[in-house]
Amino acid sequence: MKRRDFVGLTGLATSALWLPSLPSFGGTEVDPAHLLQGGADVAVKKRLADAALNAAKAAGATYTDVRIGRYLNQGIFTREKQVQNIANTESYGAGIRVIANGTWGFASTNVVTEAGMAKAAQLAVEIAKANSKTQKEKVQLAPQRGYGEVSWKAPIQQNAFEVPIKDKVDLLLATNAKALENGASFVNSVLFQVNEQKYFASTDGSYIDQDIHRIYPTFSVTAIDRASGKFRSRQALSAPMGLGYEYLTPKAADKIAGPAGSDVIGYKNSYDILEDAARAAKQVKEKLTAKSVTPGKYDLVLDPHHLGLTIHESVGHPLELDRVLGYEANYAGTSFATLEWKAKNIPYGSKVVNIVADKLQPGSLGAVGYDDEGVKTKEWNLIEQGKLVNYEKIRDQAHIVGQTESDGCCYAQSWQDVQFQRMPNVSLKPSAQKMSVDDLVKGVDKGIYIAGNGSFSIDQQRYNSQFGGQVFYAIEKGKIAGMLEDVAYQTNTLEFWNSCAATCDQSDYRFAGFFNDGKGQPSQSSAVSHGSATTRFNAVNVINTARKIG
Amino acid sequence: MPILSKDESQAILKKVLSFSTADECQASLSGRTVGNIRYARNNVSTAGVSDNVSLAVEARFGKRSGVATCNQFDDATLRRCVQRAEEIARLAPEDQEYMPLLGPQQYLTPVSYATSTAAIRPDFRAQAAADSIALSSSKQLTAAGYLEDGAYFQALRNNKGLEAYQQSTGLDFSVTVRTPDGTGSGYAVADFTDATKFNAKNLTQIAADKAAGSRNAKALEPGKYTVILEPAALVSDEGLLNNLVYNFGAREADEGRSFLSKKGGGNRKGDKLFDSRISIYSDPLNAQAPGSVFDGEGLPVKRINWVEKGVVKNLYYSRYWAQKNGVEPTAFAGNFIMEGGTQSTADLIKSTAKGILVTRLWYIRDVDPQTLLYTGLTRDGTFYIENGKIKFPIKNFRFNESPVIMLNNIEAIGRPQRLGGNLVPPLKIRDFTFTSLSDAV
Numbered sequence: 001m002k003r004r005d006f007v008g009l010t011g012l013a014t015s016a017l018w019l020p021s022l023p024s025f026g027g028t029e030v031d032p033a034h035l036l037q038g039g040a041d042v043a044v045k046k047r048l049a050d051a052a053l054n055a056a057k058a059a060g061a062t063y064t065d066v067r068i069g070r071y072l073n074q075g076i077f078t079r080e081k082q083v084q085n086i087a088n089t090e091s092y093g094a095g096i097r098v099i100a101n102g103t104w105g106f107a108s109t110n111v112v113t114e115a116g117m118a119k120a121a122q123l124a125v126e127i128a129k130a131n132s133k134t135q136k137e138k139v140q141l142a143p144q145r146g147y148g149e150v151s152w153k154a155p156i157q158q159n160a161f162e163v164p165i166k167d168k169v170d171l172l173l174a175t176n177a178k179a180l181e182n183g184a185s186f187v188n189s190v191l192f193q194v195n196e197q198k199y200f201a202s203t204d205g206s207y208i209d210q211d212i213h214r215i216y217p218t219f220s221v222t223a224i225d226r227a228s229g230k231f232r233s234r235q236a237l238s239a240p241m242g243l244g245y246e247y248l249t250p251k252a253a254d255k256i257a258g259p260a261g262s263d264v265i266g267y268k269n270s271y272d273i274l275e276d277a278a279r280a281a282k283q284v285k286e287k288l289t290a291k292s293v294t295p296g297k298y299d300l301v302l303d304p305h306h307l308g309l310t311i312h313e314s315v316g317h318p319l320e321l322d323r324v325l326g327y328e329a330n331y332a333g334t335s336f337a338t339l340e341w342k343a344k345n346i347p348y349g350s351k352v353v354n355i356v357a358d359k360l361q362p363g364s365l366g367a368v369g370y371d372d373e374g375v376k377t378k379e380w381n382l383i384e385q386g387k388l389v390n391y392e393k394i395r396d397q398a399h400i401v402g403q404t405e406s407d408g409c410c411y412a413q414s415w416q417d418v419q420f421q422r423m424p425n426v427s428l429k430p431s432a433q434k435m436s437v438d439d440l441v442k443g444v445d446k447g448i449y450i451a452g453n454g455s456f457s458i459d460q461q462r463y464n465s466q467f468g469g470q471v472f473y474a475i476e477k478g479k480i481a482g483m484l485e486d487v488a489y490q491t492n493t494l495e496f497w498n499s500c501a502a503t504c505d506q507s508d509y510r511f512a513g514f515f516n517d518g519k520g521q522p523s524q525s526s527a528v529s530h531g532s533a534t535t536r537f538n539a540v541n542v543i544n545t546a547r548k549i550g
Numbered sequence: 551m552p553i554l555s556k557d558e559s560q561a562i563l564k565k566v567l568s569f570s571t572a573d574e575c576q577a578s579l580s581g582r583t584v585g586n587i588r589y590a591r592n593n594v595s596t597a598g599v600s601d602n603v604s605l606a607v608e609a610r611f612g613k614r615s616g617v618a619t620c621n622q623f624d625d626a627t628l629r630r631c632v633q634r635a636e637e638i639a640r641l642a643p644e645d646q647e648y649m650p651l652l653g654p655q656q657y658l659t660p661v662s663y664a665t666s667t668a669a670i671r672p673d674f675r676a677q678a679a680a681d682s683i684a685l686s687s688s689k690q691l692t693a694a695g696y697l698e699d700g701a702y703f704q705a706l707r708n709n710k711g712l713e714a715y716q717q718s719t720g721l722d723f724s725v726t727v728r729t730p731d732g733t734g735s736g737y738a739v740a741d742f743t744d745a746t747k748f749n750a751k752n753l754t755q756i757a758a759d760k761a762a763g764s765r766n767a768k769a770l771e772p773g774k775y776t777v778i779l780e781p782a783a784l785v786s787d788e789g790l791l792n793n794l795v796y797n798f799g800a801r802e803a804d805e806g807r808s809f810l811s812k813k814g815g816g817n818r819k820g821d822k823l824f825d826s827r828i829s830i831y832s833d834p835l836n837a838q839a840p841g842s843v844f845d846g847e848g849l850p851v852k853r854i855n856w857v858e859k860g861v862v863k864n865l866y867y868s869r870y871w872a873q874k875n876g877v878e879p880t881a882f883a884g885n886f887i888m889e890g891g892t893q894s895t896a897d898l899i900k901s902t903a904k905g906i907l908v909t910r911l912w913y914i915r916d917v918d919p920q921t922l923l924y925t926g927l928t929r930d931g932t933f934y935i936e937n938g939k940i941k942f943p944i945k946n947f948r949f950n951e952s953p954v955i956m957l958n959n960i961e962a963i964g965r966p967q968r969l970g971g972n973l974v975p976p977l978k979i980r981d982f983t984f985t986s987l988s989d990a991v
Binding site for chain 1: 586588590591592593594595596597598600621642643646647672676679680683692694695696698724725726728732735805806807809811812813814815823912913914915916917918919920921922923925926927929946948950952954955958985986987988989990991
């Protein structure tokens with residue numbers, strides 16, 4: 001049994017004493033006030049970075065990049081009427097990556113002084129030289145111009161770390177109260193906040209200072225029928241976002257209703273946690289007595305909170321070029337979408353499937369000015385009218401697919417981890433023609449509307465997947481016809497995207513997001529958003545997940 | 551520096567406690583030296599070493615508690631760390647599930663450390679990767695693998711007289727070997743306390759044989775099949791047996807939200823839920839798969855039976871939940887051991903008229919916590935068995951199955967092997983539910 005299971009089993013997952021061992025809370029426990037103190041001055045960071053760049057060059061590196069990072073986290077954990085834990089952590093240090101003898105080397109240090117940086121740079125060169133003995137192909141970097149001294153800040157309105165903890169605790173406890181008032185048996189709520197203060201410098205001549213914020217409020221509401229022994233849960237329909245605390249000030253314009261008769265509200269750029277908790281409690285009670293689905297083929301109408309996860313698993317991951325090439329074969333897996341497969345021009349999806357990658361959309365988790373190897377971020381097409389046109393790649397991969405520039409999707413979860421290729425935001429373009437959710441449902445004779453992402457599983461080459469959800473509604477003859485339970489659909493990626501019949505317009509477009517997407521060995525976590533509007537898929541195989549145990 | 555001795559660590563902890571003005575104070579010191587090497591496409595991609603020692607101080611005033619950490623150990627830093635924990639504690643809300651710190655405890659003598667593993671240097675890792683790559687290249691196959699080894703220590707002390715210390719070592723290795731045309735894939739995985747038992751070549755050979763043997767897989771119809779699940783199909787970070795043990799929490803069961811909840815209230819301790827041949831326990835002193843002798847709060851860990859002859863014998867009780875229910879709290883060793891027989895996987899195959907050999911299950915996610923239903927897929931070596939022999943490779947399947955149902959459909963239990971720090975036998979199970987085919991190799 002791995003440590004993480006041990007931590008989960010013993011209920012220590014929320015015990016502050018063990019927080020440094022939790023992946024999203026690497027770092028040192030600090031006073032909350034400490035999180036408001038500024039990091040080192042840019043001029044100081046430049047001097048420190050130069051110390052590393054110079055030391056690496058002197059030791060024989062032909063390329064060097066330096067990341068000085070200060071990573072701040074705050075997590076507030078509650079259940080019912082009590083606070084379980086409040087954790088504040090800071091992690092500060094530098095990672096230095098070099099090319100020597102045509103081979104990568106990496107070393108990191110938390111001794112962020114000129115001497116400490118130089119020492120780590122020398123160690124990185126030493127490792128590169130040692131590894132070069134077994135290296136078969138020299139690293140080739142796509143050319144990258146230096147940007148000089150530049151900066152980028154996430155366009156947040158209110159720094160969540162500046163909001164008094166008491167206000168945040170009160171909001172979570174009010175959320176729990178809403179759920180309990182509306183009939184929930186149990187409720188857990190959590191607020192995660194992240195601030196990455198990153199300074200990047202490279203021998204290309206870039207000195208890039210960035211300030212990135214993420215926020216994730218979420219809850220789980222459970223209803224129990226003691227007599228029958230049945231229990232059901234419903235998770236929040238919030239999305240983790242690249243926003244500040246303004247995400248938790250709900251605006252009417254950001255509330256998007258599901259189809260008439262469904263009692264679903266989705267959220268765009270702000271989130272009403274109190275309203276969602278009350279609705280979740282009502283829905284979870286309804287789930288206890290909802291009709292169990294009859295397995296078979298159904299037309300599925302998927303809301304963006306749900307569809308984001310399907311996009312993530314069946315488009316975002318298979319188009320990561322490192323997986324395509326086999327670098328993840330022993331862990332995350334490879335991909336069906338090989339270079340040979342792409343050359344065959346087999347349709348990935350129907351003509352309405354237009355999927356775009358980006359690191360730009362305001363409020364998204366992927367949005368940054370520059371990636372972790374100093375490439376200015378951009379938007380590019382992955383799938384155009386159902387046809388695969390491009391992958392997700394970084395500087396040392398571009399030449400493999402005959403291209404001359406990186407897509408800017410290099411990322412490391414902290415200063416002490418080496419950066420590598422990660423998923424950008426991957427989003428389904430909404431319809432250019434006007435199309436509401438009700439219009440979409442109107443055309444469905446026998447279908448299911450699914451809101452919220454739930455259970456998910458997909459094979460290591462991204463063909464066969466199974467997805468659940470948070471709430472399910474039957475659609476009969478163009479109308480919502482009551483709640484269903486025990487629903488999951490199984491599909492093949494190509495069949496699924498080729499069955500895509502129609503998507504709603506921009507007015508329904510919103511993000512789903514994932515705070516801890518894992519890849520690599522040792523595993524690293526990254527955060528990514530997926531935009532879409534509610535979308536219809538025809539004749540998908542739905543199974544019934546109810547079982548009986550003794 | 552990273553691996554401190556008992557005396558060195560307790561000296562630091564004593565000093566930390568001497569700086570405390572809190573009602574209660576507990577400090578833990580943990581350290582590690584970890585090295586790794588990763589390769590793919592028959593080429594080393596990354597390698598590294600990291601070490602760290604970290605101190606966590608928990609200060610308590612009444613029911614208010616605060617934690618601070620640091621990784622420098624001069625007096626000024628230690629004093630600041632204690633002060634910060636105390637400042638945070640004063641600002642914290644009262645813990646409604648407060649339990650006083652434990653007093654002095656008696657612990658078993660741990661068996662979780664091997665000097666051979668602690669002595670590993672980069673050339674050992676480089677050689678393991680080179681051996682694995684060479685074997686794979688010589689067979690025109692492609693290897694991707696990962697080796698991580700580490701030495702660790704954990705020390706705990708509080709102002710109620712509790713004092714604990716343990717060292718441990720571990721080595722984890724996994725390798726996926728694929729045919730260059732992508733039509734075959736094989737996998738092998740193993741972990742050890744003692745690195746002298748590790749042989750990269752032998753493990754790569756297993757993965758290579760499975761890769762070569764899984765070319766040109768045939769499709770079988772999804773449905774219920776007799777399966778032989780090798781240990782890697784039962785145990786992983788997300789394994790069916792890990793998930794089963796993970797769900798033995800008493801609180802969740804008593805609250806009515808677990809497969810161990812009893813209709814009408816209470817939990818199912820004492821009920822027979824599995825086949826009579828199923829016994830699962832944890833034991834910190836198991837020589838093959840040793841565990842911790844104390845838990846995070848300093849509670850002594852002893853052998854505990856979770857399932858005995860199919861009957862649920864114990865659930866996990868935190869100190870708070872135990873006190874509330876008038877029972878003893880459960881300390882957990884961090885490992886589990888499933889009893890088995892003497893048959894090897896090959897023996898299980900020999901006695902199978904028709905069935906499927908599963909090397910590995912992957913991407914396992916919960917579907918319904920009510921019945922502990924999980925879904926996931928076979929991967930890296932799935933074969934059809936007929937009349938006691940492997941007949942041909944088959945395409946991968948998706949399964950939807952509950953370990954509770956699975957452990958009632960036992961045909962045979964093999965000889966336990968270590969995996970993920972646990973001991974688990976290969977299992978032959980009837981009526982295992984495959985629900986669809988996957989084209990993935």
